[in-house]
Amino acid sequence: MRLQLLSDLHLETEVFEPAPAPDAELLVLAGDVDSSWGGLEKFRGWPVPVLFVAGNHEFDQRELTQAWPQLRERCTHLGLRLLECESLVLTDRSGRRIRFVATIRWSDFDLFGAAQRARAMRAGGYFVNIMRATRGGRPLDAAAVRAEALACGAWLRSELERPRGEWDKTVAITHFAPSLRSADPRYGAQPGSASFCNADDALLPHAELWIHGHLHCQHDYAIAHEHGTTRVVCNARGHARKGEAEGHRPLLVLEV
Numbered sequence: 001m002r003l004q005l006l007s008d009l010h011l012e013t014e015v016f017e018p019a020p021a022p023d024a025e026l027l028v029l030a031g032d033v034d035s036s037w038g039g040l041e042k043f044r045g046w047p048v049p050v051l052f053v054a055g056n057h058e059f060d061q062r063e064l065t066q067a068w069p070q071l072r073e074r075c076t077h078l079g080l081r082l083l084e085c086e087s088l089v090l091t092d093r094s095g096r097r098i099r100f101v102a103t104i105r106w107s108d109f110d111l112f113g114a115a116q117r118a119r120a121m122r123a124g125g126y127f128v129n130i131m132r133a134t135r136g137g138r139p140l141d142a143a144a145v146r147a148e149a150l151a152c153g154a155w156l157r158s159e160l161e162r163p164r165g166e167w168d169k170t171v172a173i174t175h176f177a178p179s180l181r182s183a184d185p186r187y188g189a190q191p192g193s194a195s196f197c198n199a200d201d202a203l204l205p206h207a208e209l210w211i212h213g214h215l216h217c218q219h220d221y222a223i224a225h226e227h228g229t230t231r232v233v234c235n236a237r238g239h240a241r242k243g244e245a246e247g248h249r250p251l252l253v254l255e256v
């Protein structure tokens with residue numbers, strides 16, 4: 001299957017006109033498309049199916065418990081398929097069945113182990129303060145993000161570890177990254193990296209392709225393991241004013 005991939009368009013401030021990649025069978029939006037949700041309109045009537053995994057900024061200044069059903073309703077209205085802790089099997093042109101396993105994932109702050117968790121959570125205060133979201137009427141702080149991340153992580157693990165079923169290949173889609181290897185090279189490994197990456201490395205062998213966003217840099221690397229290799233790709237656009245959009249490929253198509 002040929003997948004076009006876009007993430008971190010940040011249309012709440014960025015100017016970007018998405019265009020369908022020639023010959024793509026599907027578009028994957030891996031989160032942080034537009035904190036105002038208005039930019040989702042650009043994908044209405046897209047010529048191929050669109051899978052959308054929300055990013056953290058889709059919840060800026062919103063109440064999480066209300067925003068999820070509202071976002072789902074908005075996506076349904078626009079003809080986009082929102083996936084959150086859900087998997088979906090689609091058949092490609094050649095008849096192969098591709099399983100998509102998707103969740104925002106959040107960050108559990110255990111990237112450097114439990115002993116470093118408190119430090120990582122203090123550093124995580126930075127991005128939750130930017131978001132100013134709430135969860136059950138209380139501020140979405142690092143502890144609340146971790147609670148969300150543990151639930152997403154448990155679902156992701158159980159879904160990926162299911163015995164092979166009615167599918168030929170698996171694509172995992174998470175907004176947050178599955179490995180420290182996806183850390184932004186501008187910042188490297190530091191407590192704040194745990195706000196961006198999770199230590200989900202042991203799950204990588206369960207997918208042929210792992211797509212993520214959230215890091216405002218681009219990645220395309222392969223992890224070798226006993227079942228073969230897993231390709232990890234991030235095609236975030238980020239903020240042009242910071243030079244982040246320079247390596248972004250708006251027509252990038254991945255084959256799985």
Ligand SMILES: [Fe+2]
Nearest residue numbers: 008032214215
């Ligand atoms: Fe982003």
Ligand SMILES: [Fe+2]
Nearest residue numbers: 032055056214
């Ligand atoms: Fe993000």
